[in-house]
Amino acid sequence: MTDTAASSAEPAPLRLGIAGLGTVGAGVLKILRDQSDLIAARAGRPVTVSAVSARSRERDRGVDISAFAWEDDPVALATRDDIDVFVELMGGTDGPAKAGTEAAIAAGKDVVTANKAMLAHHGQALAEAAEARGHVIRFEAAVAGGIPVIKTLTEGLSANRVERVMGVMNGTCNYILTRMQSSGLPYETVFDEADKLGYLEADPELDVGGIDAGHKLALLSSIAFGCQVDFDGVALEGIGSVTIDDIRQAADMGFRIKLLGVAQLTGRGLEQRMQPCLVPAASPLGQLEGGTNMVVIEGDAVGQIVLRGAGAGEGPTASAVLADVIDIARGIRVSTFGQPAASLRAVRPAQSAVPAPYYLRMALVDRPGALAKVAAALGDAGVSIDRMRQYGHEDTTAPVLIVTHRTTRSAIDAAVEGMSATGVVAGQPVVLRIEQV
Amino acid sequence: MTDTAASSAEPAPLRLGIAGLGTVGAGVLKILRDQSDLIAARAGRPVTVSAVSARSRERDRGVDISAFAWEDDPVALATRDDIDVFVELMGGTDGPAKAGTEAAIAAGKDVVTANKAMLAHHGQALAEAAEARGHVIRFEAAVAGGIPVIKTLTEGLSANRVERVMGVMNGTCNYILTRMQSSGLPYETVFDEADKLGYLEADPELDVGGIDAGHKLALLSSIAFGCQVDFDGVALEGIGSVTIDDIRQAADMGFRIKLLGVAQLTGRGLEQRMQPCLVPAASPLGQLEGGTNMVVIEGDAVGQIVLRGAGAGEGPTASAVLADVIDIARGIRVSTFGQPAASLRAVRPAQSAVPAPYYLRMALVDRPGALAKVAAALGDAGVSIDRMRQYGHEDTTAPVLIVTHRTTRSAIDAAVEGMSATGVVAGQPVVLRIEQV
Numbered sequence: 001m002t003d004t005a006a007s008s009a010e011p012a013p014l015r016l017g018i019a020g021l022g023t024v025g026a027g028v029l030k031i032l033r034d035q036s037d038l039i040a041a042r043a044g045r046p047v048t049v050s051a052v053s054a055r056s057r058e059r060d061r062g063v064d065i066s067a068f069a070w071e072d073d074p075v076a077l078a079t080r081d082d083i084d085v086f087v088e089l090m091g092g093t094d095g096p097a098k099a100g101t102e103a104a105i106a107a108g109k110d111v112v113t114a115n116k117a118m119l120a121h122h123g124q125a126l127a128e129a130a131e132a133r134g135h136v137i138r139f140e141a142a143v144a145g146g147i148p149v150i151k152t153l154t155e156g157l158s159a160n161r162v163e164r165v166m167g168v169m170n171g172t173c174n175y176i177l178t179r180m181q182s183s184g185l186p187y188e189t190v191f192d193e194a195d196k197l198g199y200l201e202a203d204p205e206l207d208v209g210g211i212d213a214g215h216k217l218a219l220l221s222s223i224a225f226g227c228q229v230d231f232d233g234v235a236l237e238g239i240g241s242v243t244i245d246d247i248r249q250a251a252d253m254g255f256r257i258k259l260l261g262v263a264q265l266t267g268r269g270l271e272q273r274m275q276p277c278l279v280p281a282a283s284p285l286g287q288l289e290g291g292t293n294m295v296v297i298e299g300d301a302v303g304q305i306v307l308r309g310a311g312a313g314e315g316p317t318a319s320a321v322l323a324d325v326i327d328i329a330r331g332i333r334v335s336t337f338g339q340p341a342a343s344l345r346a347v348r349p350a351q352s353a354v355p356a357p358y359y360l361r362m363a364l365v366d367r368p369g370a371l372a373k374v375a376a377a378l379g380d381a382g383v384s385i386d387r388m389r390q391y392g393h394e395d396t397t398a399p400v401l402i403v404t405h406r407t408t409r410s411a412i413d414a415a416v417e418g419m420s421a422t423g424v425v426a427g428q429p430v431v432l433r434i435e436q437v
Numbered sequence: 438m439t440d441t442a443a444s445s446a447e448p449a450p451l452r453l454g455i456a457g458l459g460t461v462g463a464g465v466l467k468i469l470r471d472q473s474d475l476i477a478a479r480a481g482r483p484v485t486v487s488a489v490s491a492r493s494r495e496r497d498r499g500v501d502i503s504a505f506a507w508e509d510d511p512v513a514l515a516t517r518d519d520i521d522v523f524v525e526l527m528g529g530t531d532g533p534a535k536a537g538t539e540a541a542i543a544a545g546k547d548v549v550t551a552n553k554a555m556l557a558h559h560g561q562a563l564a565e566a567a568e569a570r571g572h573v574i575r576f577e578a579a580v581a582g583g584i585p586v587i588k589t590l591t592e593g594l595s596a597n598r599v600e601r602v603m604g605v606m607n608g609t610c611n612y613i614l615t616r617m618q619s620s621g622l623p624y625e626t627v628f629d630e631a632d633k634l635g636y637l638e639a640d641p642e643l644d645v646g647g648i649d650a651g652h653k654l655a656l657l658s659s660i661a662f663g664c665q666v667d668f669d670g671v672a673l674e675g676i677g678s679v680t681i682d683d684i685r686q687a688a689d690m691g692f693r694i695k696l697l698g699v700a701q702l703t704g705r706g707l708e709q710r711m712q713p714c715l716v717p718a719a720s721p722l723g724q725l726e727g728g729t730n731m732v733v734i735e736g737d738a739v740g741q742i743v744l745r746g747a748g749a750g751e752g753p754t755a756s757a758v759l760a761d762v763i764d765i766a767r768g769i770r771v772s773t774f775g776q777p778a779a780s781l782r783a784v785r786p787a788q789s790a791v792p793a794p795y796y797l798r799m800a801l802v803d804r805p806g807a808l809a810k811v812a813a814a815l816g817d818a819g820v821s822i823d824r825m826r827q828y829g830h831e832d833t834t835a836p837v838l839i840v841t842h843r844t845t846r847s848a849i850d851a852a853v854e855g856m857s858a859t860g861v862v863a864g865q866p867v868v869l870r871i872e873q874v
Contacts, residue, residue, distance in 0.1 A: 031596050031738055041663065041776045042595050140593075146739035148593025155592075155769070156577075156585025158479050159468055159759030226478065284745065287724060301468055301752040301759075302583035308721060308743035315738040322596030322738075332592070332769050339478045 011045035014329040015082055017109075019074040019100050020089030021054035024114055024141070026061040027318030028087065033063060039322070043329035047322075053077040078104035085328055087321065088113040093121050101137070105130045112324040114141035114317060120215035120231040123222070127341035137336045138324035143216040144169050144293045146316025147309040148323060153223045153297060154338040160299025162224040165263045166437065170213040171291030171311045172199045173239050173259040177276075178289045181251060186244045199291070209238035210259060214274040217261035221272055223338045224297070225265040226345060230272070233349030234261075237275035246361060246430055249401050250278050253387065255359070256286040260435055269350030278359050278434040284308070285437050296437065352409035356436060357386060360404070360412075362419065362429035363397035364390065370424035374400065377418030383407045397426045403434065448482035451766040452519055454546075456511040456537050457526030458491035461551055461578070463498040464755030465524065470500060476759070480766035484759075490514040515541035522765055524758065525550040530558050538574070542567045549761040551578035551754060557652035557668040560659070564778035574773045575761035580653040581606050581730045583753025584746040585760060590660045590734060591775040597736025599661040602700045603874065607650040608728030608748045609636045610676050610696040614713075615726045618688060623681045636728070646675035647696060651711040654698035658709055660775045661734070662702040663782060667709070670786030674712035683798060683867055686838050687715050690824065692796070693723040697872055706787030715796050715871040721745070722874050733874065789846035793873060794823060797841070797849075799856065799866035800834035801827065807861035811837065814855030820844045834863045840871065 016032075018025055032039070032049060040046045051069035053076075071077040078086045078100045086104035088111060090097045097118050104111050111130065113119070119126070119139055130137050140150045144167065153162070168174050172194055179190045191208065194200055199207075206212045218231040239259050250257050255278040263272045279285045284306045288294045293311030298304050310316035327334075337344055364370050371390060378385060387403040404412070412431055419425045453469075455462055469476070469486060477483045488506035490513075508514040515523045515537045523541030525548060527534045534555050541548050548567065550556070556563070556576055567574045577587045581604065590599070605611050609631055616627045628645065631637055636644075643649045655668040676696050687694050692715040700709045716722045721743045725731045730748030735741050747753035764771075774781055801807050808827060815822060824840040841849070849868055856862045 027738070035596065035598060038598060038663075039596060041780060042591075044772075044777075147742060148589050151588065151593045152585050154479075155764060155767075156588045156760050157756060158763040159472065159476060159756050161472060161475060226475075282724075284721070284724075287719075287721075299756065301464070302756040303747045303750075303753055305584060306743075306745040308745070310740045313740075316740055319594060319596050319736065319739040323593050326595040327592060330592075330771060332771070334767060334769070335481075340481075343478060 013046040013048045014043070014325065015048050015050045015084045016087050016325065017051045017077045017080055017083035018049060018087040018089065019053045019077050020091065021052060021061055021065070022089065023314045024317045024321065025054065025089040026063050027314035028321050029063045029065065031318055031322055039326060043326045045329055047325055047329055050082040051077055051080055074100035075103045078109065079107040083109060085110045085112055085325060087325065088115055089321070091115055091117070093117040098122060101126055102129070105133060105135060108133060108135065110135050110328050111137045112321055112328070113137065113139050114321055116142040116212065116215040116219060120218045120229055123219065123229045123336065124341060124344070127336035131335060131341050136328065136333050138327065139219070140324050141317045141320035143219055144295050145309070145311040145313065146319045147293060147295060147307045147311070148320065149220070149295045149307055150223065152305070152307060153220065154334055157297060157299050157302055157305065160301050162297060162299050163264070164298040165220050165224045165295070166285070166435065167217065167220065167261045167293070167295040168258050168285060168288055169216045169261055169293050169295070169311060170207055170259060171293060172207040173213065174288060175199060175291045176208070177239060177242065177247070177257055177259065180244055181247050181256070184244060187240065187242060208240055210236045210274040213259060213261055217263055217272055217274050221263040221270060222344065224263060225270060225347070226339055227270060227347040228344045230270065230347070230349060233270060234272040234274055235351050239276055242276050246432065249361060250359065251281065253403065254281050255279060255434065256281050257432070258285060260285065262435060264354055265347070266350055266353040268353040269348035271350045271353050276432060278432055279437050283437045355406045355408050357406050357434040358404045358412050359432045359434055360402040360429050362400050363426040364400045365424045365426055366393055366396050366398065367424055371400065373422040373424050374419055377422060378404070378415045380418055381411045381415035383411050383415045450483040450485045451480070451762070452485050452487045452521045453524050453762065454488045454514045454517055454520035455486060455524040455526065456490045456514050457528065458489060458498055458502070459526065460751045461754045461758065462491065462526040463500050464751035465758050466500045466502065468755055468759055476763060480763045482766055484762060484766055487519040488514055488517055511537035512540045515546065516544040520546060522547045522549055522762060524762065525552055526758070528552055528554070530554040535559060538563055539566070542570060542572060545570060545572065547572050547765050548574045549758055549765070550574065550576050551758055553579040553649065553652040553656060557655045557666055560656065560666045560773065561778060561781070564773035568772060568778050573765065573770050575764065576656070577761050578754045578757035580656055581732050582746070582748040582750065583756045584730060584732060584744045584748070585757065586657070586732045586744055587660065589742070589744060590657065591771055594734060594736050594739055594742065597738050599734065599736050600701070601735040602657050602661045602732070603722070603872065604654065604657065604698045604730070604732040605695050605722060605725055606653045606698055606730050606732065606748060607644055607696060608730060609644040610650070611725060612636060612728045613645070614676060614679065614684070614694055614696065617681055618684050618693070621681060624677065624679060645677055647673045647711045650696060650698055654700055654709055654711050658700040658707060659781065661700060662707060662784070663776055664707060664784040665781045667707065667784070667786060670707060671709040671711055672788050676713055679713050683869065686798060687796065688718065690840065691718050692716060692871065693718050694869070695722060697722065699872060701791050702784070703787055703790040705790040706785035708787045708790050713869060715869055716874050720874045792843045792845050794843055794871040795841045795849050796869045796871055797839040797866050799837050800863040801837045802861045802863055803830055803833050803835060804861055808837065810859040810861050811856055814859060815841070815852045817855055818848050818852035820848050820852045
């Protein structure tokens with residue numbers, strides 16, 4: 001490219017309207033301020049900001065916003081004539097985020113968003129509306145922060161029939177679980193620590209209840225399997241019931257406990273689980289410490305691909321938002337979910353279709369023949385035992401750990417019911433799936 | 438999309454001409470045969486094969502090629518009117534691969550290739566020629582097999598100034614090194630094992646000499662730092678000099694030895710190294726076993742992203758080739774090296790600009806004051822010691838291990854020269870960089 005050519009045909013800038021100037025929005029503005037030449041070289045055209053919108057115009061964000069037009073109302077921002085892309089960084093399932101996105105689509109804008117909750121609930125309708133008008137919605141920042149997992153699934157592995165997608169996608173939960181493991185402290189204490197460190201959402205149930213990670217899993221499932229987003233089909237279980245005993249016992253047997261999302265399309269439907277699981281300690285998922293995220297994709301041609309990186313934070317999330325923006329500037333216009341939204345199938349939710357080994361922990365009553373009764377209950381349900389350990393008695397009960405061979409969740413449930421009926425098991429056994437990775 | 442709309446405006450297929458029907462070429466044909474509906478749904482149009490070319494038309498490849506036109510000459514294939522994309526899977530730095538690629542570009546075709554050697558040597562000229570005609574050359578399969586690392590760097594992390602790229606990108610070398618570690622067998626024995634298993638190239642120096650991995654590193658550097666491919670600027674060192682002693686000693690101190698590629702742009706120029714390094718055993722790179730590949734990318738916004746997957750083989754490589762093809766079918770037309778080839782800078786090669794700790798192993802002569810002389814030689818060169826171990830004497834010498842604090846390679850070289858001058862070190866000390874990951 002000569003200087004003459006460049007000056008005679010200066011490409012038009014891509015003009016953004018950014019709604020939401022929290023951590024991520026401020027991060028986006030800082031990168032655009034500091035890396036404008038680099039981005040223009042890669043995008044083939046400048047990327048500029050025309051206007052912004054946020055709750056407060058005055059708040060100090062570490063970045064000067066005086067050069068941008070201001071809108072109090074994100075809907076007004078979304079429909080401005082001087083923006084090409086509406087960048088939605090407000091968050092929230094409905095409210096201004098959804099209203100602004102809908103207005104932007106109706107006004108013929110492309111949309112970039114980091115909003116997993118909105119897309120997990122309204123992604124199908126929003127994508128259909130955008131695609132009917134020839135526009136795109138991009139959401140790399142909504143899943144696993146800075147890790148380009150949407151692009152990897154949609155484009156990098158587009159020749160694969162995906163067999164399984166797994167992910168540790170909530171850094172706060174992984175922090176809590178690995179901190180429990182390393183410190184030996186119970187859940188409640190580590191939860192309070194995480195709260196003091198500011199790691200938890202205003203509603204902590206979004207984190208520790210698995211909801212945030214469940215939103216992400218539902219989005220990944222849609223892309224991986226070509227089906228409509230079905231957040232309601234995700235079997236959700238948080239980490240609040242994971243005890244330090246289970247973490248210790250799992251470690252003794254060579255496992256780690258992770259809040260793991262798993263999605264698989266089976267003959268019975270789409271199985272989506274977000275729940276505490278055991279994974280081998282020596283696997284990449286087992287070795288994942290602290291707040292880092294990991295996504296594992298298994299394709300029929302490529303085998304297993306593992307992606308690891310920061311799942312949150314100003315820089316990583318802004319990196320993902322701007323990757324989507326630069327894609328649009330470059331003319332990359334892949335459908336929101338990797339194929340036209342109108343062609344995505346509505347798939348039946350399924351659970352427990354995929355067998356796995358299970359980890360069971362129970363308190364066995366001190367009585368002759370007690371262990372035999374537990375073993376018989378398992379056998380009656382068709383569950384065979386891989387490993388069993390009984391420890392010394394604590395008062396009137398003894399802890400018993402069992403790792404089963406591969407079986408179904410319904411067989412495990414039947415076995416647990418059988419055990420309870422024997423009267424030799426005190427309380428409810430702990431049941432955790434061992435995901436084979 | 439309704440059925441009516443689909444049938445009234447059936448999109449034109451993207452038509453391929455495939456040159457080279459070895460493992461990868463056959464893999465591409467099998468996926469196109471088995472997954473045509475999936476690919477059409479994602480690409481928005483069918484992907485078809487018009488013609489093929491290979492050394493032998495008769496060879497059984499496990500896939501029927503009778504429906505495709507045949508060309509003996511890849512150049513004739515590349516210029517056929519009924520192909521849109523020339524898929525070059527023959528390999529080789531020059532010869533038919535380069536002739537076919539040049540002919541395809543001149544004939545106005547896009548090119549997809551898995552050929553790292555050709556691009557490491559001729560990538561700049563080929564990309565300029567293609568881009569001058571508005572065409573693209575894509576090469577996801579050339580680096581790290583099935584891992585979508587080119588796409589991740591070029592698109593997924595496009596908002597980042599890249600700070601460092603690292604990779605274990607030759608599965609054979611990583612197999613040999615991890616097998617030495619696990620078996621305790623010497624290099625020569627494990628090399629012979631790998632040869633019998635068919636893991637080695639016809640010219641094994643391409644693998645164990647680091648050349649193949651060096652080609653890949655040079656391509657990654659270009660994309661990461663916006664500079665022209667400079668394979669000659671890669672400091673290459675193979676794994677042939679890695680001894681089982683070093684592997685053992687490194688492991689004792691919490692390290693693993695990997696053939697690690699590292700690229701960094703410094704004030705002094707572009708530093709590209711492909712050499713055996715120590716990395717922490719607990720890091721993702723340290724934990725990488727067997728033939729798997731790993732690429733680590735560090736960006737100013739995103740932090741550290743780790744990608745892991747199969748670096749070779751029919752399925753993974755064909756997956757990468759077809760991801761490029763599907764991108765072209767979708768209208769994704771990113772410049773070969775992430776920005777126009779004509780805008781890539783020619784960067785001065787630099788070495789040793791980036792300081793690091795080093796591992797030294799030497800045989801110390803049994804003489805009073807010997808260790809003091811070694812320590813003095815290090816001190817004189819400005820190298821400070823982090824850890825030192827002396828072992829019991831073997832005959833007349835004693836093994837000494839030293840881990841230094843961060844220093845430059847030139848200081849280490851001066852220290853080694855100083856040690857040799859003392860006369861208390863038998864033979865040449867082993868010097869390995871400890872890459873901080």
